[in-house]
Amino acid sequence: MAKTKKGNEVVFVDGGRTPFLRAGTDFKTLTAYDLGRRAIAGLVNKTKLDGEQVDRVFYGNVIQDINTSNVARESSLAAGLPDDIPATTISMACISSNMALTMAMDTIATGNARAAIVGGTEVMSDIPIRFRKKFRQKLLETQRYKSPADYLKFFKNLKPSDLLPEIPSIAEFSTGETMGQSCDKMAAKYDISREEQDAYALRSHLKADQAGERLSNEIFPVSLNGGETIVDQDNGVRGDSTPEKLAKLNPAFIKPHGTVTAGNASFLTDGASAGLVMDREFALENGYKPKATLRSYSYVAKRPGDELLIGPAFAVPQVLDQMKLKLEEIDVFEFHEAFAGQMLTVLKALASDEFANERLGKKKAIGKVPYDALNTRGGSLSIGHPFAATGIRLVTTAANRLIDSGGRYALIAACAAGGQGHAMVIERFGIED
Numbered sequence: 001m002a003k004t005k006k007g008n009e010v011v012f013v014d015g016g017r018t019p020f021l022r023a024g025t026d027f028k029t030l031t032a033y034d035l036g037r038r039a040i041a042g043l044v045n046k047t048k049l050d051g052e053q054v055d056r057v058f059y060g061n062v063i064q065d066i067n068t069s070n071v072a073r074e075s076s077l078a079a080g081l082p083d084d085i086p087a088t089t090i091s092m093a094c095i096s097s098n099m100a101l102t103m104a105m106d107t108i109a110t111g112n113a114r115a116a117i118v119g120g121t122e123v124m125s126d127i128p129i130r131f132r133k134k135f136r137q138k139l140l141e142t143q144r145y146k147s148p149a150d151y152l153k154f155f156k157n158l159k160p161s162d163l164l165p166e167i168p169s170i171a172e173f174s175t176g177e178t179m180g181q182s183c184d185k186m187a188a189k190y191d192i193s194r195e196e197q198d199a200y201a202l203r204s205h206l207k208a209d210q211a212g213e214r215l216s217n218e219i220f221p222v223s224l225n226g227g228e229t230i231v232d233q234d235n236g237v238r239g240d241s242t243p244e245k246l247a248k249l250n251p252a253f254i255k256p257h258g259t260v261t262a263g264n265a266s267f268l269t270d271g272a273s274a275g276l277v278m279d280r281e282f283a284l285e286n287g288y289k290p291k292a293t294l295r296s297y298s299y300v301a302k303r304p305g306d307e308l309l310i311g312p313a314f315a316v317p318q319v320l321d322q323m324k325l326k327l328e329e330i331d332v333f334e335f336h337e338a339f340a341g342q343m344l345t346v347l348k349a350l351a352s353d354e355f356a357n358e359r360l361g362k363k364k365a366i367g368k369v370p371y372d373a374l375n376t377r378g379g380s381l382s383i384g385h386p387f388a389a390t391g392i393r394l395v396t397t398a399a400n401r402l403i404d405s406g407g408r409y410a411l412i413a414a415c416a417a418g419g420q421g422h423a424m425v426i427e428r429f430g431i432e433d
Contacts, residue, residue, distance in 0.1 A: 010105045011283050011290035011429060014047050015119075015275030015396035016218050020234045020384035023268035026224065027231075028125035030270070032061055033068040035222075036075030036121035039272035039389075042220025043117065044079060047276050051080065053286060055113035057087035058103045060096025060120030060388030063127055064089075071121060081117075091388070093417035094336065095299075096120050097273060098391035098424065102297050104277045114282040120388030121272035127168055134162045172304050172417060179338065179417065180253035182308040184260045187341035189306075190348055194259040197340035198246040201264035201381050203371075204337060208378020209239030214404075215377055218396055236267055236384045264340035269384035273392035290429040291399040292410070296322045297424040304419035309342040311421015312413035313349035314359070317366050319411070319423040327367030330425075331407025334398040335369075336390055336414035337379035346415070376401065390414065395426065402428040 018039050021027050027035065036059065044051065059072030068074045073087035092099045097120030104116035130136065138154060145151055171178045187197065208215065212233075221232035241263070251258035252265065276288075283290050298318035300311050312335065320327065327350070337343050347369050349355040356362040377397055380390060391414060398410035408431050413423040 008109050008111075009280040010108045010294045011278055011280045012292045012294055012395060012399055012426065013276040013278055013283055013288050013290050014043070015273065015392050015399070016042055016046055016220050017273035017389060017393055017396070018042070018222050018271050019219055019231050020236065020269050020271035020386060020389075021231070022236050022384065023124040023270055025235055026229070027123060027222075027270035030123055031065055031068065031126060032063070032121040032123045032272070033065070033071050033074050033078070035123060035270065035272035036061075036071050036119075037078035038222055039119055039121065039220060039274040040075055040079035040081070040117060043119075043274035043276060044081070046220070047288065049276060050286070051082050051085075054081060054085050054115050054117055056104065056107060056116040057081070057085055058090060058100035058116060058118045059087065060090045060092070060100045060391070061122065062091055062093055062096055062387040063122060063124065064091070065126075065128060075121065076117065093420065094338065094385070094387050095391055095414050095416040095420065095422045096388035098412075098414060098422045101275065101277065101294070101391060101395060102424070105294050105297070108277060108279050115276070115278040117274060118277055119272065119274035119392045120386070120390075122386035122388045123270045124268040124386065125270050129168065130166045132162050132164060132166055134158065172308065175305050178253060179308065180260050180265060183265070183339040183341045184251075184254040184258040185306065186309055186345050187259050190345045192259070192341050192344045192348070196344055197259055197264040198243060200340040200344055202241055202243060202246060204340075204375065204379050204381040205238045205241045207376055208234075208237045208382035211377035214400070215383070218393075218400065234383050236269065237378065237382045260339055260341055264381070266338055266380040266385040269386045271384060271386035271389050273389040273396070275392045275396060291403060292426040292429050295425045295427050298322065298422065300421045302419040302421070308417070308419050309338060309415045310345060310349060311415045311419065312346045312423060313355070313421075315421040315423035316350060316411065316413050317360055317362070319425055320366070323425050325409065325425065327369065330409050330411045331373060331405060332398050332401045332410035333369055333374040334394045334401070334410060334412050335375060335379065336385070336394060337375065337381040338385065338415055340381060342415060346413075395424070398426060399428075402426070
């Protein structure tokens, strides 16, 4: 947990992202590096940033390519930033770019930087697939071969099955369960019905469809095929979805009685985000117009076995306590929607006196999050969820919503693999105490 001290404020100047596309579509030939450099370049153009003013780059990436293992460094160089800016790649599952942001926040708040670029990039269309370990070891042995005879013994002690590739699974290493399986169990435990999940997913798609123009203002178009194709919209939003269409989908993880389906879960997504964070005085002295002040944040971790996705229900109370705020004082809520069942469970827990008493040590519930202030421009269920890029999308949209609505405080929250969770409060810039 951390809170910046008054007088040493850190501001969020602006942010944006590439379009978020379903894996296997227009970005399928690109890499995380390709999208990362485009997002950073888009941010530089949007903010008219002088690269010489940037001291650090903190950038998230979960599905890493060994060729660009420090994709933060490679993307920043390719985006045209000066080559003397240290760059760090962060991996914290779905909250990687949230961690990038708070690392930048702390670095600036302690006077170790004046400005930083933050964000994240992910290409789920290109997941690295390895050979099995025994075959990999054999391949490495060939580096010591000196004669053709050495190669004749290559297949000695290898079985046909050793030649099969290892297909990675999006599952918890510690439990072997996928997030979908965990969500199914959590939804059952908290009595979240299939109908409720489908209704929430439908809401997300309709809200995103209605917010098309506002969302497009946050998007950096991507040029493909030498400029022949310009991608400037997300392609996962289903404005024509209906309760009937969602009801027809079969359970995706626990069959036949599970409630999580392809329609009420976030989909594999390609995309990247980038944001500009600065010391308040430095930003103003150099002519930048911040959108929000970064106030306070919290990270939590719970048991991955049975509490994989409920982290925000613990992180939100912590960050509100730090700020001495009540839920009713929050004007804008931007929560990551990994699954509709996960979102509804977190909302139910926050509104529960029993949960507050037994799990948080509080007498009363944190409060009921009002739907008219929650993810009003859609969320990860409809827009998409490139793991490491989502956090800055949430903060960018929250800052823009505060400005558009005239609100003061926004609350951002997200769950992540490993049973982790995050929450953050930002304040619309320019509001006097």
